[in-house]
Amino acid sequence: MNSHSASGKAVLFDVDGTLLDTVPLILEAYQYIFRKFLGHPLGDDEVLAGIGEPLDIYLKKQFPDDLANAMLEAYLVYYRSQMETSIGIFLHVPRMIEKLAERGIPLAIVTSKRQGSAVHNLGMFGLTDHFQAVISKESTKKHKPDPEPAFEAMRQLNLTDPSKVILVGDSLYDLHCAKRAGCRSAIVSWTAMPADELQAGTPDLWLETPDQLLDLLDRI
Numbered sequence: 001m002n003s004h005s006a007s008g009k010a011v012l013f014d015v016d017g018t019l020l021d022t023v024p025l026i027l028e029a030y031q032y033i034f035r036k037f038l039g040h041p042l043g044d045d046e047v048l049a050g051i052g053e054p055l056d057i058y059l060k061k062q063f064p065d066d067l068a069n070a071m072l073e074a075y076l077v078y079y080r081s082q083m084e085t086s087i088g089i090f091l092h093v094p095r096m097i098e099k100l101a102e103r104g105i106p107l108a109i110v111t112s113k114r115q116g117s118a119v120h121n122l123g124m125f126g127l128t129d130h131f132q133a134v135i136s137k138e139s140t141k142k143h144k145p146d147p148e149p150a151f152e153a154m155r156q157l158n159l160t161d162p163s164k165v166i167l168v169g170d171s172l173y174d175l176h177c178a179k180r181a182g183c184r185s186a187i188v189s190w191t192a193m194p195a196d197e198l199q200a201g202t203p204d205l206w207l208e209t210p211d212q213l214l215d216l217l218d219r220i
Contacts, residue, residue: 008161009217010106012135012153012183014169015118016051019097019127021088023192026051028086029079033071048193052144052173054112054137079117089125090190096210097130105217108133108153110167110177112143133157145176150183164220168207175201184220186213 016022027048031041050058055075059068100107107130111118115136122128133156135149142148150167159165162182167174170191175198178185186205187198199206205216 008159008164009220010108010154010157010159010165011100011213011217012108012110012150012165012167013131014052014167014171014174015109015111015113015121017170017190017192018168018174018188019090019093020121020125021090022083022121023048023051025079025082025086028082029075032078033074036074037067037071051193052112052169052171054143057143083121084124087121087124089127090188092190092210093127094125096213097127099210099214101130103214103217106157106159107131108135108157110135110144110149110153110174112137112149112173114138144173145180147177147181150177150181154181166205166213166216166220168213172197172201175203178203184216186216 013019016026027044030047034041056068056072059071063071097107109118109122109131113136115134115138118134118136119128133153135153137143140148140152150162154160154162154165163184166184166186167178167181168186168188169175170188171193175185175187184205185203186207187203189206189208191198205212207213
């Protein structure tokens with residue numbers, strides 16, 4: 001569905017760790033496959049560092065293709081078996097989305113998740129209808145931290161000026177995607193990623209409350 005903002009402003013959101021509290025389940029699913037295939041878990045910090053890029057790409061960087069493919073399938077089975085009871089929504093998120101929607105700000109998802117998983121997880125919390133576009137792993141050839149997903153979201157929202165677009169995320173993948181696309185970057189304070197690394201990347205906004213996002217929109 002295409003949309004258009006008279007002001008040219010829009011907000012793009014990551015999903016995992018930004019809108020939805022999925023990182024504990026992601027860590028659990030990773031550790032499940034590491035135990036299953038390697039016989040031992042990895043350090044959580046090591047796993048966190050890979051969250052934000054597509055799962056198959058992360059695994060194929062670490063393991064031979066055959067093993068990576070088997071791990072991917074086992075991960076997806078485990079994740080799907082647990083997601084109905086193991087995913088939450090962050091406290092600030094519904095109010096933030098509602099305030100943006102009330103102001104008629106076009107919203108899009110920019111995630112490295114698969115389309116089906118992203119839409120299903122958003123639907124669990126009644127968020128799907130608020131977004132005019134969902135950019136997922138299948139939407140682009142390149143993925144965050146490359147700017148292509150942000151550009152594709154702008155294309156689907158009929159926007160041409162990235163400086164009026166805010167990309168909200170929780171990781172360096174989101175921060176670098178925003179900067180390379182020329183968008184404003186906002187990092188959520190409830191991130192599971194190392195805050196000092198993110199703050200060192202100088203995001204335009206360190207987001208503590210929904211109102212701060214509205215303030216930044218007013219200034220651009």
